[in-house]
Amino acid sequence: MHPYPLIFEPILKEKVWGGRRLARLGKPLPEGANIGESWELADLSATSADGGGGDAARSVIANGPMRGMTLADAIVAEGPNLMGSLRLSAGGGFPLLVKFLDASENLSVQVHPSPAYARAHPGAHLKTESWYIVDAEPGAVIYKGVKPGVTREAFAAHVRDNTVMNDMIAIPVTAGDFHHLPSGTCHALGAGVVVAEVQTPSDTTYRVYDWERTGRKLHLDEALACIAYEPSAPQFAVASDARAGERDLVATEFYSLRELRTPGDAPASAEHPLKLPLDAGAPVVWMCIAGHGSIDSADGAFEQTAFKTGDTVLIPAGLGEAKARGSSGTIILEARLPSGASQR
Numbered sequence: 001m002h003p004y005p006l007i008f009e010p011i012l013k014e015k016v017w018g019g020r021r022l023a024r025l026g027k028p029l030p031e032g033a034n035i036g037e038s039w040e041l042a043d044l045s046a047t048s049a050d051g052g053g054g055d056a057a058r059s060v061i062a063n064g065p066m067r068g069m070t071l072a073d074a075i076v077a078e079g080p081n082l083m084g085s086l087r088l089s090a091g092g093g094f095p096l097l098v099k100f101l102d103a104s105e106n107l108s109v110q111v112h113p114s115p116a117y118a119r120a121h122p123g124a125h126l127k128t129e130s131w132y133i134v135d136a137e138p139g140a141v142i143y144k145g146v147k148p149g150v151t152r153e154a155f156a157a158h159v160r161d162n163t164v165m166n167d168m169i170a171i172p173v174t175a176g177d178f179h180h181l182p183s184g185t186c187h188a189l190g191a192g193v194v195v196a197e198v199q200t201p202s203d204t205t206y207r208v209y210d211w212e213r214t215g216r217k218l219h220l221d222e223a224l225a226c227i228a229y230e231p232s233a234p235q236f237a238v239a240s241d242a243r244a245g246e247r248d249l250v251a252t253e254f255y256s257l258r259e260l261r262t263p264g265d266a267p268a269s270a271e272h273p274l275k276l277p278l279d280a281g282a283p284v285v286w287m288c289i290a291g292h293g294s295i296d297s298a299d300g301a302f303e304q305t306a307f308k309t310g311d312t313v314l315i316p317a318g319l320g321e322a323k324a325r326g327s328s329g330t331i332i333l334e335a336r337l338p339s340g341a342s343q344r
Contacts, residue, residue, distance in 0.1 A: 001065055003081045003316035004302035005295045006074065008059040011039035016213065019104025021135065021194055025310030027100070038100040040312035041285060043071045043093035044201060063305060071314075084317025085339040086282035089201045090125075095337060096255060097201040098285060098312055100134070103189040108216065109143060109168065109209040112202070114184030114226040124222075126183040128254055129199035132333050133177040133240070134289055137192030143168040144179060144187050146229055156224055164209050176240025176331075178259075180250045184228045196287050198335050200254050246275065256336045262291065264329035274324040274332065276315065281339030286313040291330025297322050 010027050015036025023029050027038050042057040058070040066074055071094055075082055089095040112127035131142070143165070146155060150167045158164040168186065171179070173193060181187050186208065189195065206219035206226060238249050242264065249257040262272035274293060277284045292308040298321035307313050317339075326332070 001078075002301040002320070003078060003318045004064050004297075005305040005307075005316070005319070006061050006066070006071075006314040007063045007305065007307060007311050008041055008071070008314070009062045011042060011057055011059065013037035013039065016216070017103055017105040017107050017191075019102045021102045021104070022100055022310075025100055025134075025194075026308060027310060034104065036102055036104075039097070040100060040287065041071065041094065041096065041098040041314060042201075043075075043089075044097070044203075045091055045093065064303065078316070078318075081318035082283060082316045084280070084282040086317070086337050091201065093201060095201055096285060096335060097199050097203075098287065098335070099197045099199075100310070101189065101195050101197055103191055103193045103195075105191050106211050107189040108207045108211070108213075109164065109186060109188045110205050110207050111186045111223045111226045112183045112206070113204055114228065117222075117226045118183070125200075125202035125204045127200055127202040127204055128183045128252060129181050129197055130250055130257055131179045131181070131189075131195040131197055132249075132257075132259070132287075132289065133173045133175055133179075133193065134196055135175050135194040136173045136177075139172070140192035141170045141172050141190040142179060142188070142193060143190060144171055144181060144185065145169045146186050146227060150229065152224055152227070152229055155227070155229070156220065159209055159220060162209075162212060171237070174240055176242065178238040178249045178257075180236040180252075182228075182252075184226055186223075186227045196289060196333050198255060198257060198285075198287075198333070244272075253338070256338075258334045258336075260326075260330075260332040260334055262326045262328060262330040266328040268328055270328045271325040272328065272330070274326045274330070276319075276322055276324045277334070277336060278319065278322065280336055281317060282337045283317050284315045284337075285335040286315065287311075287333040287335075288313070289331040289333055291327045293324060293326035293330055295322055295324045
């Protein structure tokens with residue numbers, strides 16, 4: 001079978017801080033449920049009880065001849081046609097986890113294991129992540145990093161007396177902003193923010209502060225050992241920019257991200273070319289933030305794959321000659337994986 005672009009069924013996660021705005025991205029939200037996360041591309045044999053619910057998380061293909069197969073099954077069946085020279089994660093799965101998040105309320109203040117902590121604790125796994133702001137209510141903020149001068153001892157004391165938010169860096173956000181959060185960065189999404197999240201495939205999370213909500217476990221000792229204090233973690237950010245074209249956002253050892261935009265001032269029926277990364281040597285992930293489009297084979301080797309706002313597309317390494325087009329105002333968040341890379 002010739003490889004073709006894969007689209008996946010969302011894996012929806014109900015959260016105490018979730019809402020209903022992921023319906024705007026085409027997600028089929030259960031009636032009455034506050035959905036905080038839509039896992040768009042996942043290949044985890046297990047998840048943490050606090051994060052993913054404790055079960056395995058395997059994305060299911062929603063289109064084409066492999067419809068109904070899991071991503072894990074497709075990797076086995078297609079091998080290099082799908083993966084190129086990309087290695088699996090340390091857990092044996094696809095080396096990215098991709099999500100949409102709807103923070104109707106503030107998320108807990110949390111941190112993921114620092115590199116030093118992960119090396120010393122085999123059960124802890126790095127989680128470097130990046131946020132592309134899809135939507136933000138007026139005045140919405142994210143919390144990213146600890147203010148310069150705040151010590152571990154002071155931070156711990158302020159957690160205990162419920163004043164720790166004074167120690168956090170609050171950053172106003174708007175749609176189109178981008179923020180990168182290396183593992184070890186203390187952070188939280190503020191209320192009123194919807195993001196596309198690309199991360200390494202781990203959900204090891206240490207919760208520091210939960211806005212005085214009850215019933216959810218905190219992990220203060222682990223968190224205090226992981227947080228990057230002064231000098232603070234890199235505050236890498238890219239401001240929104242509505243100009244059409246390609247824009248590099250971040251390059252890390254795990255993945256690189258860029259934004260693709262088509263002109264937004266043309267008629268709604270107009271179509272514009274989108275650059276396909278056909279020589280990446282590894283699969284590429286497209287998250288459609290806005291608009292819609294299609295990917296076509298240049299020689300009829302596979303049927304047209306149409307995508308729309310909220311879809312996540314996995315473009316196989318062995319796709320071959322193809323072309324992509326997007327409607328006016330289409331926005332794509334593109335994630336590339338370095339060929340031969342592995343996640344540890």
